[in-house]
Amino acid sequence: MSKFYFITLLAWIGGLALPSYAEENVSIHRSHGLAMYEDLKYPADFKHFDYVNPNAPKGGLLRLSATGTFDSLNPFIIKGLSASGLSGWFFETLTSSSKDEPFSEYGLIAETIETPEDRSWVAYILRDKARFHDGSPITVEDVIFSFEILKTKGHPFYRSYYNHVTEVIKVNDNTVKFVFNTNKNRELPLIMGQLPILSKAYWEQRDFDKTTLDIPISSGPYKIAAIDPGRSITYQRNPEYWGKDLPVNLGQYNFDQIRIDYYRDETVELQAFKAGEYDFRAENSAKNWATAYDFPALTQGRVIKEDIEHQIPTGMQGFVFNTRRDVFKDPKVREAISYLFDFEWANKNLFNGAYTRTHSYFSNSDLASPSELPHEAELAILEPLRAHLPERVFTEIYQPPQTDGTGNIREQLRLAIRLLKEAGWELKNGKLLNEKGQLLQFEILLVSPLFERIVLPFKRNLARVGIEVSVRTVDTTQYQNRVDNFDFDMIVHVFSQSLSPGNEQHSYWHSENANVVGSRNLAGIQNPAIDQLVDLVIGAPNRDELMVRTHALDRVLLWGHYVLPHWHVRTFRVAYWKPLTRPEMIPPYDLAFDAWWMADK
Structure with a gap:
């Protein structure tokens, strides 16, 4: 249990000198x-x-995989x-x-x-x-x-x-x-x-802001033993690691070596796992999880497949609208487009019913805005900001559009066309045009070909109201460069959240970051009300106040239609080859993979 120490009192009792940085009569924790x-x-x-x-045994080679490529050993630069x-x-x-x-x-x-x-x-x-x-x-x-x-x-x-x-x-x-x-x-x-x-x-002897494949000096539990640029990196456990006996490290970092092999194609990567080319896989595809793991090693018990429940806020994955683009400046256009994504059909036909629709930027936690109108404490925060907020923040409970899952979205099409008309767009000869005769068109930028099967049905629905959409899948390097420079119309992104949202919200939503190259304000949000709500969340003095302020921020982001919400799952979906072994207890907020080990064969 932590305690507050009154430095001046301790100094007087014990004859201790006050630290030079401790102000007199200030309670120091x-x-x-x-x-x-x-x-x-x-x-x-x-x-x-x-x-x-x-008492986890030390030893063994852990083989992992990664998608894409790498060209630097400096993770701290753009x-x-x-x-x-x-x-x-x-x-x-x-x-x-x-x-x-x-x-x-x-x-x-x-x-x-x-x-x-x-x-x-x-x-x-x-x-x-x-x-x-x-x-x-x-x-x-x-x-x-x-x-x-x-x-x-x-x-x-x-x-x-x-x-x-x-x-x-x-x-x-x-x-x-x-x-x-x-x-x-x-x-x-x-x-x-x-x-x-x-x-x-x-x-200080090197150019820090340049990429490098020279192995830098560091201090962690592993050293870099070998690199094959863009293809693999191997870490070697340091037997002389200074912190190996610290309480925060005991029972962790158990593998003698960790090798990460890179795969350019995710389908090949999955097949490599099934062939025993690497030891551990966290599966992100519901379809793969449901249908792709019926192979001999699993039925023979040589591979373990587990759904491990967690209590981590699942955050917000969705289609991000780049509001810097003229086509997405009007929130009515963004809302109209949201009616044309048929999650229920996708969940049934593409995901084997594995997912839950996301209704909050802080889903799977008590920080998600309640399914009721703002109460007194929230209203006290929101009312002074009313001039910069959609009226629906005060009058409606946000729900993403829903369908019956049959693929018949006639009602959603009607609502989308009405909103688009209110925004100044008319459907003429199968094309959605504004008063200048310009076509409503945009590009969805992807980094993974696996997401194309999700985007293409969405594209077909958009075409039914005259919106022309192109889908472009690029390599990891090009994708990252384009995202860093906000050179996209729409992308798929995950805004991760924790149980203690704070300064990262400034990076996600604050106006100051809207035009900073490499920032995480991908939607380009510039709203003084959201700026104030972010500051309030960061400055929350206690847990109860944090919840109220986060609920308010959540409502405003949802009704801003900056992201078209996707889905989430509340488990870790993992598969691993024996003798890789996990602790009996998995903590609620992380997979704690550094505590796994190789058991004796």
């Missing part, structure tokens, strides 16, 4: 970890996380495609998150975390034994360098994520302090705990 709202689950003397097997596995296995952060708490972090590179009650700053005291792979100590200078290089030359995401940090101070040889320009954001100390720590000595 000093602990081995930090939670967003609730108390920490694990005490200062905990031995390991509950969901790991502390250029290039970085190899899988670099974050966590290779690069480390100040803290480590537990997988059985909504949002708690425990010391990793940092041994101790200190914050005032208002969380207007955070200080991290580094572990003396923390080391990079070359044996050099991880220092305060490395922490400060990491922050500065990520904010100035890293992916634009970091500039947004760290924009509330006004000062980084070296307090002493093992303590670094981050000062914030607000005391209304409880998440900031945890965000800084997620800071990747880079070697200043290594990176």
